[in-house]
Amino acid sequence: MRRLTDGLRPTLAIAWKELQVTFRDRGLLAILFLLPLVFASLFSLSQQAAADAATGAVPMTIDVFVVDEDDGPYGAQVSSVLGRMSVLRIEELATAAEARERIGQGERTAAVIIPARFSDAIDAYTPTRLEVVVDPVQQALGAVVVGLANYAASPVSTQGELLEGTRRFVDRSGVLASAPPEVQAAVEAQTVGAIMAQLQEMQAEPPIRVETDGPTSSGEPVNLMDSFMPAFAVMFAFFLTGHIGQTFHKERDEGTFRRLLASPLSHASIVAGPMVAYTLVVVIQVTFLFAIGAGAFRLDLGDSLAGLVAVSLALGVTVACFGLMLGVVTRTGRQADIAGTLAAFVLPFISGIFPFGGFDPAYLAGGTIATIGMFIPHMHAAEGFRLVMTGEGTPATVLVQVGILLGFAAIFFGIASRRLRFD
Amino acid sequence: MPAILEADGLVKKYGEHVAVDDISFAVEEGEVFGLLGPNGAGKTTTISMLTGVLEPTAGTARIGGHDLRTEPTEVKRINGLVPQDLALYPTLSARANLQFFGRIYGLKGRDLRERVDDVLEVVALTERANEPIEKYSGGMKRRVNIAAGLVHQPRLLFLDEPTVGVDPQSRNHIFESVMKLNRERRMSIIYTSHYMEEVELLCTRAAIVDEGRIIALDTIRNLIARLGGGVIQMGLERLDDEMLAAMRALPAVTAVTIVTPQPAATAVAAAAAAAVTGEAAVAGEDRPTDAKPAGPVVKIETRRSQDALVQVVGYLNERDVGFTSIEIFEPNLESVFLHLTGKKLRE
Ligand SMILES: Nc1ncnc2c1ncn2[C@@H]1O[C@H](COP(=O)(O)OP(=O)(O)OP(=O)(O)O)[C@@H](O)[C@H]1O
Ligand SMILES: [Mg+2]
Numbered sequence: 001m002r003r004l005t006d007g008l009r010p011t012l013a014i015a016w017k018e019l020q021v022t023f024r025d026r027g028l029l030a031i032l033f034l035l036p037l038v039f040a041s042l043f044s045l046s047q048q049a050a051a052d053a054a055t056g057a058v059p060m061t062i063d064v065f066v067v068d069e070d071d072g073p074y075g076a077q078v079s080s081v082l083g084r085m086s087v088l089r090i091e092e093l094a095t096a097a098e099a100r101e102r103i104g105q106g107e108r109t110a111a112v113i114i115p116a117r118f119s120d121a122i123d124a125y126t127p128t129r130l131e132v133v134v135d136p137v138q139q140a141l142g143a144v145v146v147g148l149a150n151y152a153a154s155p156v157s158t159q160g161e162l163l164e165g166t167r168r169f170v171d172r173s174g175v176l177a178s179a180p181p182e183v184q185a186a187v188e189a190q191t192v193g194a195i196m197a198q199l200q201e202m203q204a205e206p207p208i209r210v211e212t213d214g215p216t217s218s219g220e221p222v223n224l225m226d227s228f229m230p231a232f233a234v235m236f237a238f239f240l241t242g243h244i245g246q247t248f249h250k251e252r253d254e255g256t257f258r259r260l261l262a263s264p265l266s267h268a269s270i271v272a273g274p275m276v277a278y279t280l281v282v283v284i285q286v287t288f289l290f291a292i293g294a295g296a297f298r299l300d301l302g303d304s305l306a307g308l309v310a311v312s313l314a315l316g317v318t319v320a321c322f323g324l325m326l327g328v329v330t331r332t333g334r335q336a337d338i339a340g341t342l343a344a345f346v347l348p349f350i351s352g353i354f355p356f357g358g359f360d361p362a363y364l365a366g367g368t369i370a371t372i373g374m375f376i377p378h379m380h381a382a383e384g385f386r387l388v389m390t391g392e393g394t395p396a397t398v399l400v401q402v403g404i405l406l407g408f409a410a411i412f413f414g415i416a417s418r419r420l421r422f423d
Numbered sequence: 424m425p426a427i428l429e430a431d432g433l434v435k436k437y438g439e440h441v442a443v444d445d446i447s448f449a450v451e452e453g454e455v456f457g458l459l460g461p462n463g464a465g466k467t468t469t470i471s472m473l474t475g476v477l478e479p480t481a482g483t484a485r486i487g488g489h490d491l492r493t494e495p496t497e498v499k500r501i502n503g504l505v506p507q508d509l510a511l512y513p514t515l516s517a518r519a520n521l522q523f524f525g526r527i528y529g530l531k532g533r534d535l536r537e538r539v540d541d542v543l544e545v546v547a548l549t550e551r552a553n554e555p556i557e558k559y560s561g562g563m564k565r566r567v568n569i570a571a572g573l574v575h576q577p578r579l580l581f582l583d584e585p586t587v588g589v590d591p592q593s594r595n596h597i598f599e600s601v602m603k604l605n606r607e608r609r610m611s612i613i614y615t616s617h618y619m620e621e622v623e624l625l626c627t628r629a630a631i632v633d634e635g636r637i638i639a640l641d642t643i644r645n646l647i648a649r650l651g652g653g654v655i656q657m658g659l660e661r662l663d664d665e666m667l668a669a670m671r672a673l674p675a676v677t678a679v680t681i682v683t684p685q686p687a688a689t690a691v692a693a694a695a696a697a698a699v700t701g702e703a704a705v706a707g708e709d710r711p712t713d714a715k716p717a718g719p720v721v722k723i724e725t726r727r728s729q730d731a732l733v734q735v736v737g738y739l740n741e742r743d744v745g746f747t748s749i750e751i752f753e754p755n756l757e758s759v760f761l762h763l764t765g766k767k768l769r770e
Contacts, residue, residue, distance in 0.1 A: 013526035017512065017519075024514045024555075156636040255510030259571065262474040262525045264496045 009079045010265050014273020015280070021247070022281060025352040028243055036236035056273030061089045062141050065099045065111035065194035067256035068092070072119020072186050078149075080131070082112060085148055100133055109138045110145040186195070226300050227355050229293040230385035235348040237319050242340020244278055244323025248326050249333030271417045275320040283309075300389055307398050314405035321412035322377070328416045352371055361386065377408045427452045427501075427579050427611045428473070435468050435635075442468045444635035445482070448527040450579075450613060454607050457622040457629030457643075458615040459760065465635040466615045467507055470581045472620035473613075474504045487578060490511060500528070505569050505585045507615075517548055517567045520556060522575050528575035530768030542570040545600050564591025573604070579611045580604065586618065601625065617754040629756070633764045646759050654758045655735065656682065658748035661720040669738060675730035676723055683720040684767065696744025718747055724762070728753060 066082055068075045083090055085243065089243040091108070093099050099111035112132040121128035132149050134142030251257045260270050290308070293299030301308065323340065330336040348354060351373040354361035361382060373379035385402035386395025428450040435443040443465040448511035458466045471477040473484055476674040483490060485599050489497040496759065511520050512653045521539045530538055546566035551559070551715045556567060569585055586594045598621065604610045616622055622629055623643055630640040639646060652675075659666075662681070728751050739746060752758030 009529065009531065010527050017515070017523045020515055020519060021512055155465060254506040254513075255506045256512060257510075258471070258474075258476045258506045259504060259510050259524060260503060260527065261476045262499060263524075264499045264529070265527050 009252055010263075011269045011272045011276060014260075014269065015276040017241065018247070018274050018277035019102050019280065022243075023275065024242075031239055032053040032236065033288055036232050036285075036289055036340070039236075043268070045166065054123060061087055062145060063089045063091070063108040063111070063313055065093045065102065065108050066090050067094070067096050067099050067113045068120035069096060070114045072117075074119040075114040078112075078114055078118075079137070082149065088145070088148065089300045103133050103135050106137060108135065108137055110134045112145065112149045112167070119206055137213045139190065156420075172323060182198050191319070216384060226389065227361060229297070229299045230287065230382050230389065231348060231353040231361065231421060233286050233289045233385070234353060234381045235344065237285060237381075238344040238347065239341070239376070240278060240281060240285075240319055241323035241326055242337040244274065244320065245326035245336025246333040247274070248324065248327025253333070267417055271413065273322055274316065274324060275413070278323060279316035279321035282319050283312045286312045286315065302389040302391050304388050304391075307393065308385070310402050311384035311388060311405075312380060314384070314402040314409070315377075317409040318377045318381070318412070321409040321416060327413040328419045347376050347378050351378040351382075353382035368378040371394075377405055380404045380408075425452055426450060426485075426609050427454075428471075428484060428486050428613070430473065430482070430484040433472055434468060434481040435465070435472060435477060438481045439544055442481075443472070446632070446635070446637055446638055448637060449629050452578075452611055453605070453609050454628065455601075455612045455614055456494075457626035458613060458632060458667065459622060459629055459756065460615075460632035464632045468635075469535050469565065469632070470504070470583050470613065470615070474502050474581055475499050476504070486545055498520075499584060500575075501578045503572040503575065503580040503582070505572035505582045507587070509564050509568050511556050511564065511571060512569055513553055516553045516555055517570070518552040521570055522568060524571045525574040527659055529551065530575060538574050538576070542573045545573065545604070546570045546595060551696060554555055560590075560593075562589045562596075565593060565599065566600075566630065567591050569600065572659070576608075577610065579613070582612060584612045584615055584617065586616065586621065598625070609695045619760070623756055631760060631763055638763050646756065648757065649762075652677075652724075652726045652731075653754050654752040654762055655723040655725060655732055656720060656748075656750045656752070656761075657723060657735070657746055658683075659718045659739070660716055660718050660745045660747065662721065666742065667721075667744075667746070670721075670723065670735060673734040673738065674729065675734050676724050676725040677726060680722045680724075682722050683718075692753055720748075722761075723767075738759075 018369050033324075042277065043407070064082075066079050068079045070076075082088055093102075093111070096111075096113045099113060103111050111133040113133065115128065115131065119132075131147050132142070132146045136142075171236055202303055204217075251260070290299065290301055294301050322343075326336045326339050330339055350369070352365075352369035353361050353373070360409065363370040363379050363383070380401045383404070384393075384398055387401065426449040430446055430448050433440070433443055433446045446465070446469055448456075458469065460466050468477065472479045475491065475498065479491075482493045484498075485491070486498045486499040490503070491498050495574075501560060501704070512523070515523075518539060521542060521625070524534045524711055525538055536714065540549070543552050548563060548566055548570070551563070556564060559567070565585065572580060572582075581629070583670065585601070586597050601612060601614070602625065605612055612625075614625060626643060628640070628642050629646065630637045631646070639649075641649075657737070662684075667681075669680055670676060723731060723735060732749075733753065736746075752761055
């Protein structure tokens with residue numbers, strides 16, 4: 001035991017150093033943590049809106065009922081703010097009861113109900129809340145309505161900044177550069193809505209009560225986040241590979257590698273240290289994305305924490321070993337970076353982890369893409385997550401994917417440590 | 424005294440190119456041993472093999488009684504390496520760097536802390552130890568670079584040009600630390616440098632390496648004594664066999680060799696033009712073997728350089744031959760080096 005920990009110590013020392021270096025790299029952190037979040041939310045919201053547009057009548061709008069049971073000025077203000085939101089198509093109803101019933105029949109996504117004496121309560125500083133009734137089939141869009149209602153009901157300062165921030169990001173990232181202005185506006189409003197919904201949930205005394213209503217028979221609620229978030233998590237985990245490869249070259253070019261080789265470290269430790277570190281980075285990254293996904297976008301994580309952990313760890317090890325291999329087989333840091341970035345962009349799509357059209361990842365449909373996917377670690381990681389999150393998997397089927405991932409990792413590790421040399 | 428290091432027939436080939444060609448030498452325990460040589464001589468390659476960074480193509484070494492090939496781990500525990508280039512993690516603090524380099528040698532806990540504090544003190548960086556290294560000056564970085572090779576208390580320290588590109592103040596400091604390590608801790612040191620005055624002052628013995636081979640190995644004193652009385656290197660307007668014979672016959676001159684032969688007619692013209700504009704003096708500071716468009720260059724070995732200079736200049740006046748450059752190398756390691764290799768140490 002003593003000998004084992006002594007043997008591990010140098011590996012852990014390298015891992016710790018690697019983590020210190022990684023977490024001091026702000027640019028990398030933004031790519032690993034912020035970018036996937038923004039991508040995932042923009043992408044899935046715009047997809048959701050597009051999907052709804054395909055089935056609904058007017059593109060890029062959410063149909064809501066507004067019931068103003070209040071006769072005072074605040075109720076009128078809220079309903080007029082909601083009315084001015086271009087993404088919402090509003091029909092005013094007279095009573096909450098009617099709204100509930102028609103939401104239950106699936107007529108609209110949600111109903112915002114402004115209670116009687118809303119204005120009086122506000123003037124008297126007594127707690128009051130808006131009520132949003134959401135069709136369970138359209139929970140994701142419902143969440144957007146909740147957020148927008150929150151936005152309409154509360155003082156505008158922070159929300160204004162949020163909207164401004166979102167707009168600037170959308171402009172700068174060019175994600176939606178080619179989309180028509182109404183789509184851009186919709187995505188913007190929906191992103192704000194989603195974030196506001198999250199804020200609302202985090203408040204101890206939320207200004208809105210959310211009620212999910214309607215017939216349970218109308219089918220599974222569809223949340224595109226469920227199909228996109230795992231794919232994005234896998235995709236962005238692989239963005240680390242370019243960095244890992246580059247770090248390896250930096251180490252060699254800057255001579256610190258000489259020190260490592262001159263020390264009593266074994267070659268295995270020199271490769272295993274970064275492997276441990278980057279596995280951990282991926283696990284942190286995946287945890288972060290899934291936590292936000294679950295919190296802000298109602299991502300369904302399933303009910304097996306062990307399963308999630310197992311797949312995340314296997315993904316982490318695979319990413320780490322792939323990065324190390326990239327470092328060893330390329331000639332320069334730049335090459336490693338380019339190869340890593342290319343792999344990170346291309347492999348997710350040819351492995352079919354993103355839905356093409358429908359809601360399910362493309363590889364599930366079988367055919368060529370599934371065959372190619374079999375040979376790409378991305379598919380196995382995404383499938384592992386899907387099996388856990390949908391509850392379709394059993395421990396055995398999840399472990400098969402984990403095993404395959406570890407197989408990939410072992411091959412990459414073997415190549416990396418075999419070909420590791422200085423000259 | 425027992426040898427801490429015995430290198431035995433070390434060879435390193437890069438494809439066809441032989442970087443180190445059959446090098447053997449021994450270093451005694453407690454000795455400061457110099458490795459001198461021009462750029463590309465093979466110093467770093469030799470050190471890399473001895474520290475286990477590179478695998479020798481042939482040959483081996485015994486360090487502290489352990490064979491480099493069969494007991495690399497034992498050898499690596501004895502060795503400390505200060506690479507020629509800064510080998511540190513720039514975004515980490517000096518302390519974090521040193522802790523890391525201690526840990527990979529198995530240090531931990533209080534031991535590690537004490538060792539790190541100790542080496543920080545050796546290089547006088549205790550006060551700024553917690554700042555990221557990228558904010559340090561060049562000289563301070565160099566000092567951390569040295570400290571990183573010391574954390575695990577090596578018995579044999581390899582210093583590969585530790586003072587290159589360092590301001591005089593830091594250089595003195597490094598210099599003193601090295602002497603202290605050797606005297607107070609009896610650390611054996613292998614030191615490479617282009618600065619002869621450092622080697623003269625620090626090292627007891629030195630090997631002069633050129634083109635992958637050791638061409639001389641002796642105490643500094645003996646190396647210098649070999650040369651006698653200094654070397655004059657002189658660029659001439661022209662040169663013929665008669666002049667050569669006459670100069671060789673001068674009493675203070677022991678030998679005259681041609682460094683750059685008489686160039687073709689056009690080159691002579693260019694050299695003459697250069698001499699007029701004063702460029703030859705600049706060229707003279709450069710590596711003499713470089714085929715600059717200058718006149719012939721001769722190397723004059725002397726019994727005493729001043730006497731020889733008077734005689735040679737007198738003779739040239741008599742013959743009405745001008746000279747384009749004169750350099751005098753008083754007997755020191757630098758001139759020994761020039762004498763042995765025909766090259767200057769620094770280019
Ligand atoms: N990785 C390599 N591949 C091919 N040739 C190399 C490699 N490393 C060094 N060499 C060659 O080996 C020879 C010796 O190089 P080395 O770095 O040992 O010289 P050095 O004496 O340390 O020079 P300097 O004083 O410039 O540091 C040089 O000709 C160099 O070009
Ligand atoms: Mg060198």
